[in-house]
């Protein structure tokens with residue numbers, strides 16, 4: 334039996350599962366990297382614990398100092414756990430788009446939450462990221478800055494990438510993920526491309542986000558969308574667009590239906606971005622007829638954070654066509 338020293342040691346080393354029930358008639362091997370199995374229910378636990386640890390080591394986070402972060406929800410949940418473990422208070426700033434369950438979860442885990450209006454441009458002082466920065470300055474706090482903090486990328490370069498390489502025994506050909514900050518796809522992708530330069534990185538992007546249009550050089554059509562945590566209207570410092578080989582846009586309807594299929598066929602309970610990533614991975618597989626590939630789809634967070642949204646019949650009926 335292996336005994337861990339703290340919950341921090343339970344972050345990462347997530348399972349890789351063969352999706353042979355949902356991916357029946359394909360010549361490709363489709364695998365799910367199950368990031369929803371991290372302690373806080375998402376991939377963001379990795380960067381939250383790692384960024385706190387590194388900031389303490391580098392002396393940028395002082396003992397007992399307040400932590401502030403702008404979040405799509407999951408980083409806030411991971412940071413709430415890391416902050417509690419290390420004896421810090423946490424304020425998270427997010428837009429109204431973040432699901433109520435994520436906000437509630439952060440509060441239960443001890444964070445103070447501030448929900449601000451969305452729809453602001455990145456250079457607007459009221460953009461939630463700028464509000465987070467301002468609050469941190471005013472309160473002499475450490476501002477985490479997952480969008481620019483290179484320890485976000487490093488966490489995936491040091492851990493997620495090597496785990497995928499080892500779990501697939503080096504057979505991985507394609508990595509599919511969404512982009513919020515770019516940490517997962519660019520950090521893990523950098524490690525994987527160093528091992529095997531032919532590996533392709535595929536961006537799964539919600540319709541309405543501008544990232545895939547920028548990557549393809551096509552005209553963006555920004556619009557609100559329901560999928561949480563990925564896509565956007567600005568390029569974070571941690572997103573190196575040049576590394577991306579291919580991008581696929583997925584509608585809300587398709588993302589949500591795919592999350593339901595993942596549950597029905599594989600008994601895997603992921604959130605809306607898991608549906609988006611899996612739908613993109615399956616579309617990619619369909620397009621690649623010439624050879625048999627091993628495709629890894631990163632499933633970022635748990636369906637438990639979407640019980641009042643994409644897994645609620647009334648919510649679905651009010652938002653999606655049937």
Ligand SMILES: Cc1ncc(COP(=O)(O)O)c(C=O)c1O
Nearest residue numbers: 512513514515516517562606633
């Ligand atoms: C639900 C969800 N999926 C995916 C991601 C994307 O991860 P990354 O920030 O590493 O690009 C995020 C991050 O914001 C997220 O909250």
